[in-house]
Amino acid sequence: MKITLIGFMGTGKTTIAQQLARDMNLSMIEMDWVVLQSTGYKDMNELFTSAGELLLREWEIKLAKEWRDSDDVIVSAGGGAVMNKIVIDYLKEQNAKVIFLNTSFQAILDRVIKDSVPRPLFKDINAAKDLYDFRLPLYKKYADLEVATDGKTVEQVVIDIKGLLKA
Numbered sequence: 001m002k003i004t005l006i007g008f009m010g011t012g013k014t015t016i017a018q019q020l021a022r023d024m025n026l027s028m029i030e031m032d033w034v035v036l037q038s039t040g041y042k043d044m045n046e047l048f049t050s051a052g053e054l055l056l057r058e059w060e061i062k063l064a065k066e067w068r069d070s071d072d073v074i075v076s077a078g079g080g081a082v083m084n085k086i087v088i089d090y091l092k093e094q095n096a097k098v099i100f101l102n103t104s105f106q107a108i109l110d111r112v113i114k115d116s117v118p119r120p121l122f123k124d125i126n127a128a129k130d131l132y133d134f135r136l137p138l139y140k141k142y143a144d145l146e147v148a149t150d151g152k153t154v155e156q157v158v159i160d161i162k163g164l165l166k167a
């Protein structure tokens with residue numbers, strides 16, 4: 001089984017993918033981590049500043065293609081994966097279940113303010129909100145399943161996802 005988690009920055013994709021992978025005995029791949037490991041940048045801010053966003057977008061294509069035939073894996077995709085049809089199409093291959101973590105912008109904001117993950121596309125709140133509004137229909141369009149996460153613990157979201165996968 002191949003599962004791809006999509007959603008905006010700060011929706012909890014990484015944490016939920018880790019928990020789900022443990023529960024379902026699958027491997028977990030965090031796309032951003034592989035990009036950073038492969039390019040040698042310490043975080044996304046450094047990558048954006050030194051190399052530019054395009055490098056990330058090129059790596060997203062390369063990795064999604066590399067993983068197209070992967071099995072028994074959960075891919076936690078970067079928030080921008082839906083901006084490029086090539087990327088999302090590769091992520092969808094092998095009958096992957098694409099799951100959209102649907103979190104309100106307010107809940108995302110509360111989380112992003114507290115955590116320390118460098119997010120170059122979340123420096124300006126108004127610009128981030130515009131990006132969120134722009135992407136929301138894309139996440140919905142590409143998802144096979146959608147889980148609302150507001151007010152839920154990681155465990156609750158994982159239970160919801162497992163329920164949807166069984167149904």
Ligand code: S3P
Pocket residue numbers: 007008009010013032044056077078079080081118119120121
């Ligand atoms: C991005 C999301 C980030 C990271 C980069 C760009 C985006 O990943 O790939 O900062 O375009 O939404 P997360 O969604 O895992 O934070």
